Amino acid sequence: MTTLLYRGHTYQQHNDAAHQANVQLNYCRxxxxxxxxxxxxxKTSIQLTYRGL
Structure with missing residues (x-):
């Protein structure tokens, strides 16, 4: 495991990022x-009415 440093505090990373599969994102529309x-x-016309003073 890797020891990481965040704002002066060390901690152990619990998940190993190297073993996660890569995900490819696609735009399907x-x-x-x-x-x-x-x-x-x-093309759509909207008529607005002012109801103020």
Missing amino acids: SVSVYPAHKVKAQ
Whole structure:
């Protein structure tokens, strides 16, 4: 085990990071989803009414 130092205190690391498997992250959404939502939001008109003084 490795002895580590944090703010002047030493401690032992309980999990060994070298034995953990690497994880590859992927972006699975279609590239066309964001532009489609953006166009839909531009077409939607919302009328706001001010109710203040």
